[in-house]
Amino acid sequence: MLNEELRTKITELLPAATFEEGGDWLTVNVEPKDWLLLAQPLRNDRSLFFDYLFCLTCVDWKTHLSMVYHLSSTQYRHTIVIKSKLDSSQPGIEAVSHIWRTAEFHEREVYEMFGVNFLNHPDLRLLILPDGWEGRNPMRKDFEDPVNMIRL
Amino acid sequence: MFEEVGTTTEGDLIINVGPQHPATHGVLHLVITLNGETIKKVEPHLGFIHRSIEKMCESLSYRQFIYVTSRMDYLSAHINNHACAMCVEKGLQLEIPPRAQVVRVLMDELTRIASHELWWGAMAMDLGAFTPFFHAFRERETINDIMEETCGARLTMNYMVPGGVMQDIHPDFQRKVKEFIQLFKRKIHEYDEMVTGNVIFQNRMKKVGYLSAEDAVSYGCSGPTARGSGVRCDIRKYYPYEVYNNVEFEEILETGGDSFARYMVRIREMEQSVCIIEQLIDNIPEGDFQAKTKAVLKLPKGEFYSRVETARGELGVYIVSEGGTTPYRIKFRSPGFSNLSVLDHIARGSKLGDLVAMMGTLDLVIPDIDR
Numbered sequence: 380m381l382n383e384e385l386r387t388k389i390t391e392l393l394p395a396a397t398f399e400e401g402g403d404w405l406t407v408n409v410e411p412k413d414w415l416l417l418a419q420p421l422r423n424d425r426s427l428f429f430d431y432l433f434c435l436t437c438v439d440w441k442t443h444l445s446m447v448y449h450l451s452s453t454q455y456r457h458t459i460v461i462k463s464k465l466d467s468s469q470p471g472i473e474a475v476s477h478i479w480r481t482a483e484f485h486e487r488e489v490y491e492m493f494g495v496n497f498l499n500h501p502d503l504r505l506l507i508l509p510d511g512w513e514g515r516n517p518m519r520k521d522f523e524d525p526v527n528m529i530r531l
Numbered sequence: 532m533f534e535e536v537g538t539t540t541e542g543d544l545i546i547n548v549g550p551q552h553p554a555t556h557g558v559l560h561l562v563i564t565l566n567g568e569t570i571k572k573v574e575p576h577l578g579f580i581h582r583s584i585e586k587m588c589e590s591l592s593y594r595q596f597i598y599v600t601s602r603m604d605y606l607s608a609h610i611n612n613h614a615c616a617m618c619v620e621k622g623l624q625l626e627i628p629p630r631a632q633v634v635r636v637l638m639d640e641l642t643r644i645a646s647h648e649l650w651w652g653a654m655a656m657d658l659g660a661f662t663p664f665f666h667a668f669r670e671r672e673t674i675n676d677i678m679e680e681t682c683g684a685r686l687t688m689n690y691m692v693p694g695g696v697m698q699d700i701h702p703d704f705q706r707k708v709k710e711f712i713q714l715f716k717r718k719i720h721e722y723d724e725m726v727t728g729n730v731i732f733q734n735r736m737k738k739v740g741y742l743s744a745e746d747a748v749s750y751g752c753s754g755p756t757a758r759g760s761g762v763r764c765d766i767r768k769y770y771p772y773e774v775y776n777n778v779e780f781e782e783i784l785e786t787g788g789d790s791f792a793r794y795m796v797r798i799r800e801m802e803q804s805v806c807i808i809e810q811l812i813d814n815i816p817e818g819d820f821q822a823k824t825k826a827v828l829k830l831p832k833g834e835f836y837s838r839v840e841t842a843r844g845e846l847g848v849y850i851v852s853e854g855g856t857t858p859y860r861i862k863f864r865s866p867g868f869s870n871l872s873v874l875d876h877i878a879r880g881s882k883l884g885d886l887v888a889m890m891g892t893l894d895l896v897i898p899d900i901d902r
Contacts, residue, residue, distance in 0.1 A: 401833075402833065402834055402835075402836075403835075403836060404836075430745075430748050430749065431748050431751065431764075432751060433751060433753075433838075433845060433847060433864060434836075434847050434849060434862065434864040436849065436862040436864075438851055438859075438860045439860070447849075449836070449847070449849075449864075453748050453762060453763065453764065456769055479749055479751070480746070480749040480750045480751075480872070480873075480876075481749065481750050481751030481869050481872060483872065484868065484869070484871075484872040485751075485868075485869075488868075506576075506577055506578070507577045507578035507581050507901060508578060508581075509578060517583060517586060518585065518586060522586075
């Protein structure tokens with residue numbers, strides 16, 4: 380599907396969504412509370428069929444966090460980027476690991492690195508950080524660790 | 532983590548494989564719940580070689596950060612560098628010279644052969660065959676020598692830079708690659724005779740670790756792991772970069788979905804890499820090997836994403852730029868991380884002895900998973 384068609388289709392599914400163009404792919408901004416409403420049809424609708432979540436990550440913008448989901452379809456080869464703004468102090472968004480299984484590990488990584496709380500995640504535990512880690516979330520911009528210097 | 536050793540309330544045995552275990556090819560820790568000899572759950576614990584490369588890159592310039600990425604998937608160092616250089620070029624809207632494009636693809640394919648050879652040797656060794664390891668390393672050494680001549684390094688090459696490649700190829704490069712190709716074409720058949728056709732080997736690989744196409748996509752698998760289940764996912768074919776749309780090669784697909792299918796994909800992929808190299812080695816265009824760039828690179832404000840096919844699958848580099856000389860945020864979507872996540876799914880219900888055959892065909896490189 381072309382970007383225009385995707386845009387029309389997604390507006391039908393979620394009128395509140397806003398769009399950005401200019402990058403490689405169409406970018407859709409959604410509110411965290413709407414994400415699950417959009418995620419299910421994105422995966423299951425026969426004409427969209429975004430079955431491959433190839434990147435899930437988070438960006439710390441200091442004022443807020445931004446979740447970024449890169450989705451593509453192995454059938455139609457179209458790609459889309461979903462973004463959602465989260466509150467810095469109490470970040471939370473619905474988990475999508477029951478829709479795309481790969482999200483389970485990626486969400487665990489974002490959880491420990493950025494402190495995002497994924498609601499209804501089946502197994503939200505530390506993955507990379509050692510057990511009993513009590514420091515702050517390492518990928519946040521305000522994280523400083525003078526002992527184990529990360530910045531070169 | 533050590534209190535996890537013991538039995539659960541249902542009487543299941545919990546054992547630890549790793550962090551130091553020869554079959555994990557690095558520092559991967561698996562906590563396995565066993566009922567008798569049957570696997571009920573495999574839980575990977577990561578982070579033993581986590582260096583926080585993504586955070587580190589936030590304080591490195593666009594020229595510097597590429598060097599760190601050779602240390603991620605150290606068996607596909609060229610291809611990692613390639614992905615990063617491409618992402619920076621995308622931001623700079625830089626067209627790279629034809630010569631550099633061809634040299635990059637040649638290096639990528641040589642890397643792919645070297646990586647698959649190491650995998651093949653190590654995988655056979657995991658299953659108890661020691662000889663293939665030496666055979667694989669014998670040929671891999673030739674590639675390393677070729678790399679060393681041109682790049683000055685054998686493992687962490689750092690040869691690809693934004694704008695092209697760091698220096699021109701060595702005068703002997705073409706001759707040596709051609710010699711290697713001639714030798715290697717005979718060796719692939721030797722590999723098949725030695726391992727692929729072996730009955731014991733086939734019995735250990737077939738019907739082990741079944742992964743359906745749908746699950747492979749859902750778990751984000753890519754590369755030979757997904758193609759072994761019949762998923763069409765070769766980035767070189769569907770999102771071609773550099774000169775991949777000008778060369779003829781086949782996307783290897785197997786539909787078995789078991790360990791043997793994944794094994795066959797990698798073996799046959801080496802033949803395709805040879806095919807690509809043959810088409811390009813005599814057709815390296817003359818000209819510059821690097822486009823002219825400024826000493827200090829500044830990416831415009833925005834987001835850039837590049838995708839390449841490494842030996843293990845899809846590597847994505849996602850750069851968020853604020854317009855400065857260093858990336859604001861960088862994310863490496865590593866193929867190994869997603870491929871590892873499927874291990875629990877394919878291992879459930881099979882015997883502990885088969886776990887090594889499954890892990891072997893996922894081709895895990897731990898620094899790539901941990902980053």
